[in-house]
Amino acid sequence: MSQAMSLRASRTRYALRKFINTLMLSLTGLATLFAIIPLVWIVVYITREGGRYLSVDFFTQLPTPVGVPGGGIVNSLVGSLIVVGIACLIAIPISLVAALYVADHPTTPLGVLVRFSTDVLSGVPTIVVGMFAYALVVLPQRHFSALAGSVALAVIMVPPVLRTTEEMLKLVPRNLREGSLALGASNWKTSLQVLLPAALNGIVTGVMLGIARVAGETAPMIFTAFGNPFFNTDLSQPIATLPQTIFVYAISPYQDWHAKAWATAFVLIAAVLGLNIAARLLTWWRTRRLRLA
Amino acid sequence: MFKLKTAIAFGVILALAVIVSACASNAAPITAPTSAPAATPASGGVVAAPTSPAASGALTVNGAGGTFPYPLYSRWFYQYATVDPTVKFNYQAIGSGGGIAQITAKTVDFGASDAILNDSQLQAAPGLQMFPTVAGAIVPSYNLKDTDGNPITATIKFPRTALADIYLGKIKKWNDPVLTQANPDIKLPNKDIIVVHRSDGSGTTFIFTDYLSKVSADWKQQVGNSTSVQWPVGLGGKGNEGVSGVVAQNEGALGYIELAYALQNKLTYGLVQNKSGDYVQPTTAAVQSAMADFGTDMGDKLAISIVDAPGKTSWPISGYTYILVYMNQTDCAKAQKLTAFLKWAWSSGTQYATELEYIPLPDAVRTAVLSKLGQITCNGKPL
Numbered sequence: 001m002s003q004a005m006s007l008r009a010s011r012t013r014y015a016l017r018k019f020i021n022t023l024m025l026s027l028t029g030l031a032t033l034f035a036i037i038p039l040v041w042i043v044v045y046i047t048r049e050g051g052r053y054l055s056v057d058f059f060t061q062l063p064t065p066v067g068v069p070g071g072g073i074v075n076s077l078v079g080s081l082i083v084v085g086i087a088c089l090i091a092i093p094i095s096l097v098a099a100l101y102v103a104d105h106p107t108t109p110l111g112v113l114v115r116f117s118t119d120v121l122s123g124v125p126t127i128v129v130g131m132f133a134y135a136l137v138v139l140p141q142r143h144f145s146a147l148a149g150s151v152a153l154a155v156i157m158v159p160p161v162l163r164t165t166e167e168m169l170k171l172v173p174r175n176l177r178e179g180s181l182a183l184g185a186s187n188w189k190t191s192l193q194v195l196l197p198a199a200l201n202g203i204v205t206g207v208m209l210g211i212a213r214v215a216g217e218t219a220p221m222i223f224t225a226f227g228n229p230f231f232n233t234d235l236s237q238p239i240a241t242l243p244q245t246i247f248v249y250a251i252s253p254y255q256d257w258h259a260k261a262w263a264t265a266f267v268l269i270a271a272v273l274g275l276n277i278a279a280r281l282l283t284w285w286r287t288r289r290l291r292l293a
Numbered sequence: 294m295f296k297l298k299t300a301i302a303f304g305v306i307l308a309l310a311v312i313v314s315a316c317a318s319n320a321a322p323i324t325a326p327t328s329a330p331a332a333t334p335a336s337g338g339v340v341a342a343p344t345s346p347a348a349s350g351a352l353t354v355n356g357a358g359g360t361f362p363y364p365l366y367s368r369w370f371y372q373y374a375t376v377d378p379t380v381k382f383n384y385q386a387i388g389s390g391g392g393i394a395q396i397t398a399k400t401v402d403f404g405a406s407d408a409i410l411n412d413s414q415l416q417a418a419p420g421l422q423m424f425p426t427v428a429g430a431i432v433p434s435y436n437l438k439d440t441d442g443n444p445i446t447a448t449i450k451f452p453r454t455a456l457a458d459i460y461l462g463k464i465k466k467w468n469d470p471v472l473t474q475a476n477p478d479i480k481l482p483n484k485d486i487i488v489v490h491r492s493d494g495s496g497t498t499f500i501f502t503d504y505l506s507k508v509s510a511d512w513k514q515q516v517g518n519s520t521s522v523q524w525p526v527g528l529g530g531k532g533n534e535g536v537s538g539v540v541a542q543n544e545g546a547l548g549y550i551e552l553a554y555a556l557q558n559k560l561t562y563g564l565v566q567n568k569s570g571d572y573v574q575p576t577t578a579a580v581q582s583a584m585a586d587f588g589t590d591m592g593d594k595l596a597i598s599i600v601d602a603p604g605k606t607s608w609p610i611s612g613y614t615y616i617l618v619y620m621n622q623t624d625c626a627k628a629q630k631l632t633a634f635l636k637w638a639w640s641s642g643t644q645y646a647t648e649l650e651y652i653p654l655p656d657a658v659r660t661a662v663l664s665k666l667g668q669i670t671c672n673g674k675p676l
Binding site for chain 2: 064065066067068138139142143144222226227228229230232234237238248251252253254
């Protein structure tokens, strides 16, 4: 009798626990869904608004003024590639080398200082970084330039790339480093040939995410790269970038330019998403190859 | 080991090569002669221009300033690239205030402003000259239904001081006697006037408050004239589109917008009584009449307020927009291109201005402006 009762009680308890489990699972599922909704919404909306304006001309033509039909964003596309590319050339070497040092000497005064200042730097609003680049590059040269834009983006790029690289280097087992040193490899060889390759996946992902982050920066571009309706590859001249083009088109009072702003936004989102996906694929492909080897 | 070092060395060299080549390849040719829009037979030339040998050193002249003339300037510079392919004019609309700041800091080759520079601004930039390019008119736009509930599409007439009293909050209702007496044919409702103004600093606000200061001593004393003022009453909207948006959403709303914007978007706008007591349509002729009223008094500054013009055929709320150029240039090649462009803009360029609803300079003003342009020097020598 009592056995049957306790059995029933345990069954009720089990049912309750099962119910709570299901409830919580669906709640977390719902929360995840809410987290994804904005992204899906943005992508779908921009695709719908911007997709219909896309054509081959849009990628190969220069912009046209109001009242002249057609026109594209080839100058902004190439401009963004150049500005972000130069920013990478500046930021990535600095970030990698600094990360190697910080990962190796986390408690030295310099290591602490570098970590602390990158944390502070990553919290600085990007428009302030733009003003910094304006004061540092534009004012002395008396000239807006693509290079000034790259400097601004490089400053924004260093903290995330440095911190990701550092974290990734920390994940490399200590045995590997000790083994390398025990075999007589010098410090720099250990860093370059053992630590960096072992952490490469994470580092590449960090770099890609850093690029994706700065590719969409508008505020620091306005007073550095400035914008340019003509085609330009001269680093000392103003240059158009995708986010700045979106900004100019979006605040205009013209329907045609609004449509172009959406289409440009679509191109930018596609590029950033593509970069993110490429980063994941690259990681996946490398891990698989390492495992097979 | 050796391989790695070589690889690093190669990487560094490659990176440097990329930077150097990018710096050196001034205006790389892009050959994308896809079907040019039929509307502009010459537009293919813009794309193809950099390939011509003369353009290998194509000059870029940079400018920054107000958003009001941006559609026209971008059209001018676009067309001018086909007139003179050896120069590219790059204009960025960062606002009149930004334009003044950048030309003062000499980070751009020319500035642009809708507002007239005051003495302290001119002192900060010695030798800076204002050149009027075109003018624009401002109209009051409204959204209102008459006493029968039908939308009012007729043009409401605003007596000379009515707008000032409305923006001061003295006239509160649409059926105020001041308005009903001026509009006997329109059944104005007993509704509050919802006053709408620009929330951002703007040349349009500068011209509008300039007008209000001229017709109302109270306005001049209490509020004054600036690109942004402390509005006694009303709601704000950013840009022309913001103001017209607020007007469209609120029945009984009244805002001020640029005529070009009102025409392009087919908005209802009213007439404003001019100084001589007449109601004229805000046409190109009416604004040019206002420009001509003051044309001979522009003086050395070449900048003058043209609101509340005395002429019988003059529209009362309009203003010039200016390009800011140093009278003594340091880069002679750029100076020549810039003056050549301005001469083109004031002659052949006027057709694009008219097309985009801007008002070209009348002859009297153009003569004064051209003679001043001829006095520009480069490093102290005439061009």
